[in-house]
Amino acid sequence: MRTATCCCPSTCTRPAPARNRPRRPVYWSDALAAELRRAKLAHTSxxxxxxxxDRFKEINDIYGHPAGDQTIANLVQAEVRSSDLxxxxxxxxxxxxxxxxxxxxLLDVAERIRSGSPAHQSP
Structure with missing residues (x-):
């Protein structure tokens, strides 16, 4: 499985187990494995x-990766819940x-993200 880290700061850290410890990044493979276990036990989906x-590389090339990450965060976070990664x-x-x-x-969320993406908007 490819390793990916979250791009949206509000959802990409997890509390450390002990007090006064820094929060650590959530890695996709860890989060997915934990959620799959939870869903299996709870019989949920x-x-x-x-x-x-589309055209996202242009944003990164022109404005840099931090601006690209912020664009993703603004686009996607508006359409997902705080519990989503x-x-x-x-x-x-x-x-x-x-x-x-x-x-x-799931299809509804995908469509909202697609219709709100800069590539889908008319110039």
Whole structure:
């Protein structure tokens, strides 16, 4: 499994087990494995989206990767819950884990993200 870290600061750290310790990054493979175990025990579902953002490389090339990360955060965080995990999977690819989401709800989230993306908007 490819290692990816979350791109949205509000959802990409997890509290450290002991007090007064820094928060540590959440890695996609760790989070997915934990969520799969939880879903199996609770008999619930997990939605996973993989997105390839058109023209996203242009944003990174012109404005830099920090601006690209902020663009992703603004675009995606508006359409997902705080319990969902958004990770950069590649240069212009994202992986989103959405616990307790059914098939139609997952499609609805994907469509909202797609229709709100800069590549889908008219100039």
């Amino acid at each position: 997990i939605g996973v989206l993989f997105l390839d953002l 958004v990770a950069r999977w590649g240069g212009d690819e994202l992986a989103i884990m959405l616990p307790d989401l059914g098939h139609q709800q």
